[in-house]
Amino acid sequence: MGVHDRSAGPPQPSIMTIPEGYTVIARKWRPGNFEDIVGQAHVVTTLKNALRDGRIAHAYLFCGPRGVGKTTTARVLAKALNCEQGPTPDPCGKCQACLSISQGSFMDVLEIDGASNRGIDEVRELREGVRFSPAQGRYKVVVIDEVHMLTQPAFNALLKTLEEPPQHVVFILATTDPGQILPTIVSRCQRFDFRMVANADIVRRLTEICEADGLRVREAALLRIASLAEGSLRDAEGLLDQLVVYAGEEEGTLEDVESITSRVSREKLSSLLSAISGERPQELLRQIDELIRTGADPVSLLGALLAHLRELLFVKLGDETAALIQLDPESLSLLKRECEGFSVGDLMTMLAALADMESKMRRTGVPRVLLELCLLKACQWIPGVTVKELLDRVRSLPGDRELPAQESPVEEKTFPVPEAGDRRAGEEAPEGKRDADEVASGGGDKKNASPGPPEGSPSPEGAPPPEGAPSPKGAPPPKGFDLEEFVERVKDKKPMLAVSLQQAECRWDPEKRLLSVGQCDGLIREQLQVKENLELLEEALHDMIGSQARVRVGPSAASPKAAPSNGAKSDDEPEVRERSETSKEAEGESDAGLDVLEDAFVQQAIETFNARLIEVNKPQPFDTSKG
Numbered sequence: 001m002g003v004h005d006r007s008a009g010p011p012q013p014s015i016m017t018i019p020e021g022y023t024v025i026a027r028k029w030r031p032g033n034f035e036d037i038v039g040q041a042h043v044v045t046t047l048k049n050a051l052r053d054g055r056i057a058h059a060y061l062f063c064g065p066r067g068v069g070k071t072t073t074a075r076v077l078a079k080a081l082n083c084e085q086g087p088t089p090d091p092c093g094k095c096q097a098c099l100s101i102s103q104g105s106f107m108d109v110l111e112i113d114g115a116s117n118r119g120i121d122e123v124r125e126l127r128e129g130v131r132f133s134p135a136q137g138r139y140k141v142v143v144i145d146e147v148h149m150l151t152q153p154a155f156n157a158l159l160k161t162l163e164e165p166p167q168h169v170v171f172i173l174a175t176t177d178p179g180q181i182l183p184t185i186v187s188r189c190q191r192f193d194f195r196m197v198a199n200a201d202i203v204r205r206l207t208e209i210c211e212a213d214g215l216r217v218r219e220a221a222l223l224r225i226a227s228l229a230e231g232s233l234r235d236a237e238g239l240l241d242q243l244v245v246y247a248g249e250e251e252g253t254l255e256d257v258e259s260i261t262s263r264v265s266r267e268k269l270s271s272l273l274s275a276i277s278g279e280r281p282q283e284l285l286r287q288i289d290e291l292i293r294t295g296a297d298p299v300s301l302l303g304a305l306l307a308h309l310r311e312l313l314f315v316k317l318g319d320e321t322a323a324l325i326q327l328d329p330e331s332l333s334l335l336k337r338e339c340e341g342f343s344v345g346d347l348m349t350m351l352a353a354l355a356d357m358e359s360k361m362r363r364t365g366v367p368r369v370l371l372e373l374c375l376l377k378a379c380q381w382i383p384g385v386t387v388k389e390l391l392d393r394v395r396s397l398p399g400d401r402e403l404p405a406q407e408s409p410v411e412e413k414t415f416p417v418p419e420a421g422d423r424r425a426g427e428e429a430p431e432g433k434r435d436a437d438e439v440a441s442g443g444g445d446k447k448n449a450s451p452g453p454p455e456g457s458p459s460p461e462g463a464p465p466p467e468g469a470p471s472p473k474g475a476p477p478p479k480g481f482d483l484e485e486f487v488e489r490v491k492d493k494k495p496m497l498a499v500s501l502q503q504a505e506c507r508w509d510p511e512k513r514l515l516s517v518g519q520c521d522g523l524i525r526e527q528l529q530v531k532e533n534l535e536l537l538e539e540a541l542h543d544m545i546g547s548q549a550r551v552r553v554g555p556s557a558a559s560p561k562a563a564p565s566n567g568a569k570s571d572d573e574p575e576v577r578e579r580s581e582t583s584k585e586a587e588g589e590s591d592a593g594l595d596v597l598e599d600a601f602v603q604q605a606i607e608t609f610n611a612r613l614i615e616v617n618k619p620q621p622f623d624t625s626k627g
Contacts, residue, residue: 026237039197048089059171063178064194067232070174082137108134114146123157147173148180196231199326217252220328269308298367313347481508489540513549528553
């Protein structure tokens with residue numbers, strides 16, 4: 001242990017020297033004039049023309065997402081107003097006013113944070129301060145950032161000053177959420193909506209920075225940074241700064257970008273899709289577990305997969321749409337090879353399902369379970385087909401009629417083709433597995449098909465089979481009509497309608513599959529004849545018996561009211577006749593619906609599309625008296 005020399009005085013504490021400060025890229029390359037502002041040409045042009053013509057407004061409102069240049073534009077406008085050569089659209093950047101504004105030390109430019117100065121007291125102090133003349137410059141510029149954070153009383157206190165400020169005051173309000181600003185505030189300002197910066201503009205700006213600072217970064221890395229920035233130039237410059245520090249003396253690469261951002265690489269996403277398209281669930285689960293163990297968040301993983309599917313869709317649609325996503329040639333070539341295994345319908349269907357699952361994952365406590373469940377379902381995905389393809393297959397079905405030719409292009413919507421195990425009751429199940437095309441086109445082995453009914457006999461389609469007959473393979477046995485069960489089903493959906501139904505007489509005709517409801521007073525009959533109630537009754541009837549049926553509401557379930565036995569004319573005879581005609585009309589509509597159901601072509605269409613008959617529209621006779 002050393003001995004301290006008392007003659008030398010008390011020991012002096014060591015003083016740590018602070019190295020010269022480093023300025024991050026986003027601040028170092030912050031635009032100092034209008035020409036350097038990126039991606040906001042519409043704002044720059046308007047402000048420069050206003051400065052040139054002397055049409056300077058007293059209040060401006062800058063709206064837009066983060067990192068697109070709102071506060072930067074406000075500072076440049078303050079320079080242009082207070083420059084020694086101004087007001088000018090081209091501030092010199094060398095005079096005392098320009099330099100002080102750049103350093104944030106100019107007394108007449110007040111930058112206020114709306115989140116921390118949001119009360120009415122701060123606004124009152126501001127009102128008192130702006131009344132005084134500028135101390136250094138020509139204008140006193142008040143910049144309120146995130147102005148939407150002000151309270152409503154603070155906004156109200158600002159109204160009068162904002163509408164008629166002193167001649168030497170210019171207000172610049174900046175916000176990322178203009179919807180929260182009072183309309184009375186917006187109407188007192190000139191509003192400018194800043195846009196998200198395009199990826200091409202971001203890459204161009206980052207390239208200029210790299211060339212000026214001597215940074216070595218590959219183009220693929222810059223493209224990925226621009227994509228991750230999502231239109232924010234400030235975010236892109238921050239990622240570039242982080243990439244340069246991570247790479248050190250080496251050249252920044254795409255792999256480095258994925259490492260510092262914990263993003264899943266395009267190769268791993270392609271491997272996931274390969275396991276999905278190849279129906280390899282074990283490999284898929286293994287890859288998901290590996291990605292999550294290496295730090296990938298389930299929600300972020302699904303988001304990355306969505307972005308990858310979007311890129312595949314754009315590439316699949318053609319070179320013109322592929323140019324919209326700004327990919328480097330190597331990545332574009334990889335995506336072109338990968339999308340060959342998918343159709344446009346497949347990609348759109350998967351995108352829709354995964355996007356719906358992403359919103360659910362954000363609201364659950366077990367996002368990984370939902371991610372695995374969603375991708376396992378995608379493993380058993382059925383290729384999608386378009387409406388046009390389905391119509392072509394229906395036209396090829398055996399039948400007496402053909403669908404009319406389409407005169408206009410059919411909208412390309414995709415629907416999953418039903419699997420072989422999802423056939424309707426009564427459909428023959430051939431040996432072996434038939435693919436989706438054979439199921440949709442009605443093809444397949446027909447050697448064991450049961451013979452149809454003799455010619456001239458009524459079609460038995462939809463009617464319950466005779467007792468003792470075996471049920472079709474894979475289908476539940478048909479159920480008969482039970483009034484109590486029917487009323488209970490209606491009661492579950494609409495209790496008041498079930499009460500009205502219990503006060504009426506119901507008769508079931510199994511041959512016509514027609515339920516007649518009658519013997520009820522006028523109010524109950526009117527309630528039962530409402531279109532929505534009729535549809536509800538038919539739906540409950542369909543759910544109970546398992547086939548299409550009709551409901552007819554009339555004055556009587558059996559027959560019209562009989563005439564008096566003595567032959568005398570009854571007082572209510574016109575009403576009886578009118579009700580009888582109404583009943584006949586309803587019966588005619590019901591019979592028309594049954595005739596349509598017995599049509600072989602309609603039955604084929606119902607079975608193919610798993611449809612249900614809702615309404616039959618009769619053609620109206622042409623009125624020759626109207627020319």
